[in-house]
Amino acid sequence: MKKFTKQTYINWYKDMLFWRKFEDKLAALYIQQKVRGFLHLYNGQEAVLAGALHAMGENDKMITAYRNHVQPIGLGVDPKRIMAELLGKVTGTSKGMGGSMHIFSPEHNFYGGHGIVGGQIPLGAGLAFADKYFNRDGVTLTYFGDGAARQGSLHETFNMAINWKLPVVFICENNGYAMGTSVERTANHDEIWKLGLGYEMPCGPVDGMNPMKVAEAMHEAIERARRGDGPTLLDIKTYRYRGHSMSDAQKYRTKNEVDEYKKIDPISQVLDIIYKKKYASEDEVKEWDAEVKSKVLECQKFAEESPFPEKQQLYDMVYEQEDYPFLKHR
Ligand SMILES: Cc1ncc(C[n+]2csc(CCOP(=O)(O)OP(=O)(O)O)c2C)c(N)n1
C-alpha cells in the first residue's frame, strides 16, 4: 500500500475539512430554501472516504446511496458543479435535474447517487461483473448503510458475487442508525460484518473514524478483488453528527452521544498527527482553513449565479419511443 506520508496527512486534513465545510454551506443554503427536497449530509463520516481514496486504483469505481455529495469531489468532479446540481442549476452534474440524491459522473468512476435504500447493492455487483466479463482492471467499491444491510437484495447479491468471485468490495457505512432506528433494534445481533460469514466471504469490522485504519482495510479488500479472489464485506463503524436528513428532530439519541463521537473526530485526529509530527505550524493550518473557506464560497457563487435550466430541458430528458403502441404520440 502507498505509505502514509506528510503529504497524505496534509491532503487528508484539507480534503476532509473542505468536504465538511462544503456540506455545512449546503445546510445553510437548505435553510434559505435554495436547496430543495431532501438533503442528507456526511458530517462525521469523512474518514471512510479519505481512507478509501488512499487505497483505490485509477480504474476503480464507486457507487453509493443518497449521502453522496463529497465522494464525487474526492474522485475529481468539480465541486462547483455539485453545488450547482444541488441548487437545481443547468451547470450541475446532471443539468440540475438530479438534485441532492443523484450525483453521477461516470467519467470520474462515480456511479451515483441512489435513493432506494439498498438499490445500489446489486448495481455495484453489476459494475464489477462488467469489469470481469470484459477483462478490465477495476474494482467496484459498493457502499450502503446499516439500514440497507437489512434488505433482501443484499443476500442475493452476496451469493452471486462470491460465487462468481466478482471484483467488488461491499462497504457497510455503519453510522449506527437508519433514520431514527438504531442498529441494535434491527436484528438479533448488531455485528453487521457477520453477514459475510454465511457466504464464506472475507469480512470484518473497521474503525471508521480513523482514515488510516480504513485505508488499510480497503487496501487488503481491493487487492483481494483485483487478483480474482472475489468480494469482501467491511463493516465500517462511523457516525453522522447531523440528523438523517435536514428534517430530523433527533429524538432517538442524546447530545452527549454525539459529543462523545466528536472527541474522536477524523479531522481532529489527522490534525493531531500533523502537530505531533511537526508537519505544519498553527499559522500554516490557519492558511489552509482560509483556503478551504474561500473555495466553498467560490462554489456558492458559481452555483447561485448559474441559471436554472430552460423548461424545454424537461422534454429532452424523458425517455420516449415514437412507435409505442396504444399511446398517441404528442
Ligand atoms: C426501499 C426504501 N425503503 C425505505 C426508504 C426510506 N429511507 C430513506 S433513508 C432510510 C434509512 C437508511 O439508513 P441507512 O441504510 O443506515 O443509511 P444512512 O442514512 O444511515 O446513511 C430509509 C428507511 C427508501 N428510501 N427506500
Ligand SMILES: [Mg+2]
Ligand atoms: Mg445508517
